Amino acid sequence: MNLDTVLAAGRAAAKARMRDTVRLYSQGPDVFDRTSGNTVPGPQTTLYEGMGRVKSVAQASGEDTQAAEREVRLLEYEVSLPWDAPLAQGSRVLPGMRLKVTASPDARMVGIVLWVTSSQFGDQATAWRVMTEDRS
Template identity: 70%
Template structure:
């Protein structure tokens, strides 16, 4: 093992030690309108990852007012860090619009938070897999 590999392995262990949140990464199919009930039924969810993570607000993000449908929403940016070696099911790529649900956190205010994936960075020399997300509440 090279010196770089040893340093990266130590950095990845330390990054994982800071992952105190638990999340579920999932994709969701399109919503379907049920003519019998007159209700829109959420699309089927496919879980891609469940496990530890670190969820943190991006400090420079002050929130952006925007309109979705007929309501005003504020977009806040978060970075979600997953263990560097996190596998996804074969043939699956992380795509914008996928979602991350915070299922538990030492900060109880984050429990149940749904974040929308905006993008991700990949690198063989990273200590964690970093995913850029938006809180669209």
């Protein structure tokens, strides 16, 4: 069996485990609306929308940190996307981008927004892995 055959089988198996639907996007800076006196979230640019697999990182215990005068726990998740997942033309995945779970067999995951911390890819990978954290 040659390497390409093994990789194709591994990528097919990885896709079969992707039961969540996710949207990877960048978020523009918030804008202050002088008329209403409210801050309006900036525009979103979708880089990818489709199948994925969201799983918590087992060895991560989470990190306590301060945010807006309250303590939050940062929990890590690995999100697997298809190895050949298409991105919007000319875009790259950068830390600070966000990934939202839009559908999942686990209803508790739907609606969660995760913040990208890094991504891993390579020509011999079976999936494209994006490391994220839940900042809620």
